[in-house]
Amino acid sequence: MAKDQSLSLNPTKISGICGRLFCCLKYEHDVYVEAIEKVPPVGSIVKVDGIKGKIIETNPLLEQAKVEFNDKTIRICMKEEIKVLQAPKKCDGCGKGKDLDIDMATLKELKKLED
Structure with missing residues (x-):
C-alpha cells in the first residue's frame, strides 16, 4: 500500500x-x-502535441504525468494530453527486485495491513 x-x-x-x-x-x-x-505508467513511450517522449513520473491523484521529451525538456501533462505509443516492458523475471532495501519485519507489517 x-x-x-x-x-x-x-x-x-x-x-x-x-x-x-x-x-x-x-x-x-x-x-x-x-x-x-x-494515468499511463512510468516508462511509457508517449506523444504529447505531436512530440515523442517518455513518462518519468506520475501524480495519479491529479491525473498528471511528467514527460521527458527527446530533446531532454520536461513537462507536466494532464492525462488527456497524452497518447500512449508503447507501454513499459513487464518484468522479465531477472531477479533484480529481490534486492529491495526493506527488512522482513517491515515487509510482514505492511502485508498485515493489506489483510
Whole structure:
C-alpha cells in the first residue's frame, strides 16, 4: 500500500504516534489503485502535441504525468494530453527486485495491513 502511494517503505517514516503504521494507508489504498489505473505508467513511450517522449513520473491523484521529451525538456501533462505509443516492458523475471532495501519485519507489517 505504501509503495502504491509512492511513500517511503521505512516504517519509522510511515508510523503514527502510536508506533503503528498509518491507518490511513489502508483507508486510502482503493482510491490510489483506481487513480493509478487512469494515468499511463512510468516508462511509457508517449506523444504529447505531436512530440515523442517518455513518462518519468506520475501524480495519479491529479491525473498528471511528467514527460521527458527527446530533446531532454520536461513537462507536466494532464492525462488527456497524452497518447500512449508503447507501454513499459513487464518484468522479465531477472531477479533484480529481490534486492529491495526493506527488512522482513517491515515487509510482514505492511502485508498485515493489506489483510
